[in-house]
Amino acid sequence: MINDKKVLFSGMQATGNLTLGNYLGALKNWLTLSDEYECFYSVVDMHSITVRQDPATLRKRARALLTLYIAAGLDPRKNCIYYQSHVSGHAELSWILSCFTYMGELNRMTQFKDKAAKHADNINAGLFTYPVLMAADILLYQADVVPVGIDQMQHLELTRDIAIRFNNVYGDVFTIPEAYVGKVGAKIMSLQDPVKKMSKSDENPNGSIYLMDDPDTIMRKCKRAVTDSESCVAYRDEQPGLKNLINIYCACTEKTPDEAVKEFEGRGYGELKAAVGESVVSILKPLQDEVKRLEKDKAYIDSIIKENAQKAGYYAAKTLRKVQRKVGFPDRIR
Numbered sequence: 433m434i435n436d437k438k439v440l441f442s443g444m445q446a447t448g449n450l451t452l453g454n455y456l457g458a459l460k461n462w463l464t465l466s467d468e469y470e471c472f473y474s475v476v477d478m479h480s481i482t483v484r485q486d487p488a489t490l491r492k493r494a495r496a497l498l499t500l501y502i503a504a505g506l507d508p509r510k511n512c513i514y515y516q517s518h519v520s521g522h523a524e525l526s527w528i529l530s531c532f533t534y535m536g537e538l539n540r541m542t543q544f545k546d547k548a549a550k551h552a553d554n555i556n557a558g559l560f561t562y563p564v565l566m567a568a569d570i571l572l573y574q575a576d577v578v579p580v581g582i583d584q585m586q587h588l589e590l591t592r593d594i595a596i597r598f599n600n601v602y603g604d605v606f607t608i609p610e611a612y613v614g615k616v617g618a619k620i621m622s623l624q625d626p627v628k629k630m631s632k633s634d635e636n637p638n639g640s641i642y643l644m645d646d647p648d649t650i651m652r653k654c655k656r657a658v659t660d661s662e663s664c665v666a667y668r669d670e671q672p673g674l675k676n677l678i679n680i681y682c683a684c685t686e687k688t689p690d691e692a693v694k695e696f697e698g699r700g701y702g703e704l705k706a707a708v709g710e711s712v713v714s715i716l717k718p719l720q721d722e723v724k725r726l727e728k729d730k731a732y733i734d735s736i737i738k739e740n741a742q743k744a745g746y747y748a749a750k751t752l753r754k755v756q757r758k759v760g761f762p763d764r765i766r
C-alpha cells in the first residue's frame with residue numbers, strides 16, 4: 433500500500449508505434465485508475481535491449497512513449513511515469529531474483545521460445561532472463577495488481593511463483609501480485625484482416641492505425657478497410673470487418689452498436705467507412721496536438737522525468753534494502 437492505496441504496476445516497451453488498438457483497448461481506460469490505485473507506468477527500456485536497438489531511435493521512442501502517456505491524460509504527478517533504466521533497483525533486484533528462479537521455469541516461457549526462433553542469431557542471456565527482470569519490476573514496488581495482456585500472463589504467473597518461493601524462505605517480503613482485470617476496453621482488430629488483433633508489429637501498415645498517423649492517412653486506411661460483399665450494415669460475427677469498424681466508431685463516439693447500425697442502415701459501406709475515419713481523426717487529432725505541444729515544452733517533460741525517477745527510486749530502495757538484508761548482505765555503514 434502507498435498512501436492508503438493499492439499499487440498498480442505496468443511496463444511498456446517503446447519499440448514499435450502504438451496503435452489505435454493500444455489506445456482504445458488499454459491506455460484510454462487507465463485514466464481513472466489513479467483514483468483507486470497508486471500507479472507506476474514504466475517505460476521498460478532495459479527490456480528493449482534484449483533485441484538489438486539503434487541507440488538514438490530507442491532514446492527517441494522512449495521519450496515519445498512517455499510523452500504520449502502524458503498527452504493521453506495520465507497526470508504525471510499522480511501516475512509515476514518513468515524510465516526503468518533510471519532506477520537501478522530494477523537491475524539489482526533482478527539479480528537476486530534470478531537466484532530464486534530455475535532454468536526449467538525460464539525454459540518453459542513461450543515468449544522466449546518465440547523470440548529465440550525469431551532472433552536466432554542473437555539468443556542472448558538477457559532474452560532468457562527477461563521474465564526475471566519483469567518480476568523485479570513488479571515486486572520492487574510491491575504491486576498488488578498488474579494490467580497485462582494474455583501474452584504476458586505466463587510471465588506474471590512466474591512472478592508470483594518467484595515471490596511465493598522467496599516469501600516461503602524469508603517471511604512476508606513481497607506482495608503477491610494479481611492480474612488486473614478491470615473494465616475491458618474495446619478489442620480492435622486489424623483493418624486488413626479483421627479476425628486478427630490490430631498490432632504494432634503488423635507487417636502490413638494498412639492493417640493498423642498508428643496514434644501519430646495524419647488525418648489523410650487515417651481516412652485512407654479506413655476507406656481501404658476489408659469488409660465483405662453482403663452490402664448490408666449489420667453488427668454480427670459473420671461480418672467481422674464491419675463489426676470491427678462499428679466497434680471503432682462506437683469507441684470513438686461513445687455510441688452503442690445498435691445506435692450505429694440504425695444510423696447507417698441502408699447506407700453504403702463507403703459512407704460508414706468515411707464516418708469511422710472522421711470519428712478516429714476527431715479523437716486522435718487532439719491527442720497529437722497535445723503530444724506536439726508537450727514535445728516543445730522540454731523543461732516540463734524533463735522535470736517530470738526527474739521527479740518521477742526520484743519517486744520510483746524511493747519506493748524501489750525501500751523494497752531493495754529489505755530484500756538485501758533478508759538474503760544476508762551486510763548493512764551499509766553510514
Ligand code: TRP
Pocket residue numbers: 441442443444445476479565566569570578579580584
Ligand atoms: N513484458 C511486457 C510486454 O512486453 C512489458 C513489461 C515489462 C511489463 N515489465 C513489466 C508489463 C511489468 C507488466 C509489468 O508487454
